[in-house]
Amino acid sequence: MTTARSTDPMPAADLYDVLARRRDVRSEFTGGEIPADVLHRVLTAAHSAPSVGLSQPWDFVLVRDESTRRAFREHVLAERSVFAAELSGERADTFSKIKVEGIVESGLGIAVTYDPDRGSPAVLGRHAIADAGLYSVCLAIQNLWLAATAEGLGVGWVSFYREDFLRRLLDIPSGVRPVAWLCVGPVDALAETPDLERHGWRRRAPLEDVVHHDKYRRGEPR
Amino acid sequence: MTTARSTDPMPAADLYDVLARRRDVRSEFTGGEIPADVLHRVLTAAHSAPSVGLSQPWDFVLVRDESTRRAFREHVLAERSVFAAELSGERADTFSKIKVEGIVESGLGIAVTYDPDRGSPAVLGRHAIADAGLYSVCLAIQNLWLAATAEGLGVGWVSFYREDFLRRLLDIPSGVRPVAWLCVGPVDALAETPDLERHGWRRRAPLEDVVHHDKYRRGEPR
Numbered sequence: 001m002t003t004a005r006s007t008d009p010m011p012a013a014d015l016y017d018v019l020a021r022r023r024d025v026r027s028e029f030t031g032g033e034i035p036a037d038v039l040h041r042v043l044t045a046a047h048s049a050p051s052v053g054l055s056q057p058w059d060f061v062l063v064r065d066e067s068t069r070r071a072f073r074e075h076v077l078a079e080r081s082v083f084a085a086e087l088s089g090e091r092a093d094t095f096s097k098i099k100v101e102g103i104v105e106s107g108l109g110i111a112v113t114y115d116p117d118r119g120s121p122a123v124l125g126r127h128a129i130a131d132a133g134l135y136s137v138c139l140a141i142q143n144l145w146l147a148a149t150a151e152g153l154g155v156g157w158v159s160f161y162r163e164d165f166l167r168r169l170l171d172i173p174s175g176v177r178p179v180a181w182l183c184v185g186p187v188d189a190l191a192e193t194p195d196l197e198r199h200g201w202r203r204r205a206p207l208e209d210v211v212h213h214d215k216y217r218r219g220e221p222r
Numbered sequence: 223m224t225t226a227r228s229t230d231p232m233p234a235a236d237l238y239d240v241l242a243r244r245r246d247v248r249s250e251f252t253g254g255e256i257p258a259d260v261l262h263r264v265l266t267a268a269h270s271a272p273s274v275g276l277s278q279p280w281d282f283v284l285v286r287d288e289s290t291r292r293a294f295r296e297h298v299l300a301e302r303s304v305f306a307a308e309l310s311g312e313r314a315d316t317f318s319k320i321k322v323e324g325i326v327e328s329g330l331g332i333a334v335t336y337d338p339d340r341g342s343p344a345v346l347g348r349h350a351i352a353d354a355g356l357y358s359v360c361l362a363i364q365n366l367w368l369a370a371t372a373e374g375l376g377v378g379w380v381s382f383y384r385e386d387f388l389r390r391l392l393d394i395p396s397g398v399r400p401v402a403w404l405c406v407g408p409v410d411a412l413a414e415t416p417d418l419e420r421h422g423w424r425r426r427a428p429l430e431d432v433v434h435h436d437k438y439r440r441g442e443p444r
Contacts, residue, residue, distance in 0.1 A: 018237050041238070047432060125381040125382060142361040170437055172438045204276065215283070216395065
């Protein structure tokens with residue numbers, strides 16, 4: 001971990017404020033360092049997430065090595081082109097303006113993985129739903145994201161990659177699944193509107209569209 | 223939604239405090255009603271989660287109907303027995319003391335689902351990782367869990383069920399996947415220690431065990 005120390009005490013951040021300010025960051029990273037105590041709080045937040053059978057099946061690989069991050073970025077940009085090739089017309093034009101990663105600029109990548117062997121063989125709560133452990137890892141990611149937001153950091157989840165590439169890059173064992181690459185670092189500011197909405201890719205839907213009562217309401221695809 | 227109104231304003235809850243107090247609740251539900259404005263804030267928190275390609279692929283089925291909740295509970299208890307039958311010795315004894323659901327006591331079930339067609343066919347960020355949409359749903363669940371904790375509610379994620387059973391029970395379309403059943407309601411208190419740790423099922427691991435630097439560190443299975 002970095003040895004820089006923060007001069008700020010642990011911030012008192014209102015949950016609802018953090019939930020509203022949290023953004024998926026690509027462009028706003030300053031490249032500054034994350035103080036060690038801040039990073040420790042953010043990782044502690046992730047590690048305090050709920051998990052099926054208290055299995056805590058997550059791992060966090062902190063990637064500072066620049067050549068590793070540059071290699072990952074090259075792969076991500078190639079996958080960006082794969083997706084771009086599927087698009088045409090207005091979708092292609094809109095996507096061409098959208099940045100999908102801040103891997104080098106952010107200074108720190110956190111690869112989050114899922115280890116299904118943690119707590120096995122009898123993981124309480126997983127016998128009927130094999131993916132329950134994977135779900136736990138995502139809960140830890142959201143804790144991390146919110147704590148980082150409270151600390152004035154930005155987080156950007158990059159998903160333009162092949163799991164096998166990331167596994168080889170970071171020497172992740174074959175039984176362990178990469179779940180996310182998070183770009184994490186100080187930011188100038190957080191955007192008020194999500195990038196994808198600002199660029200016209202897609203709008204946020206009203207809450208009413210996704211709330212049902214007692215039975216799932218069939219409707220038009222959205 | 224319930225028409226009861228809360229007399230309290232929106233609570234100012236510190237994020238780190240909420241992260242630490244959050245528990246997976248089984249036994250502490252009072253059976254009280256959730257005020258409509260409180261439930262609206264909790265669902266709004268869930269709906270403000272990040273999602274791949276801004277697809278917002280989640281739905282929330284609010285289940286108040288008691289016969290539906292009782293039918294689900296019967297199914298869950300049967301699945302509890304399926305898991306119990308896999309155990310022997312100390313594991314069987316320890317599990318016998320552990321409550322796995324509060325479906326009827328909590329007063330409200332929230333079934334959370336994943337719709338892969340939301341925003342399709344070209345979901346930005348999902349071409350290489352099909353499960354990215356499923357991950358988004360879990361981020362929404364964690365937002366919901368934290369907001370509920372801030373509001374003095376308990377949440378208990380039940381995962382002793384078969385997805386097909388829940389799909390039929392709530393009339394969920396075949397292309398939509400049930401991800402969670404959350405028991406939600408007012409609680410007497412939140413336990414200081416997770417139930418599974420208190421009952422001796424499993425202990426929380428130190429953060430150091432799950433943090434790696436630049437490469438995944440191979441170690442003993444934990």
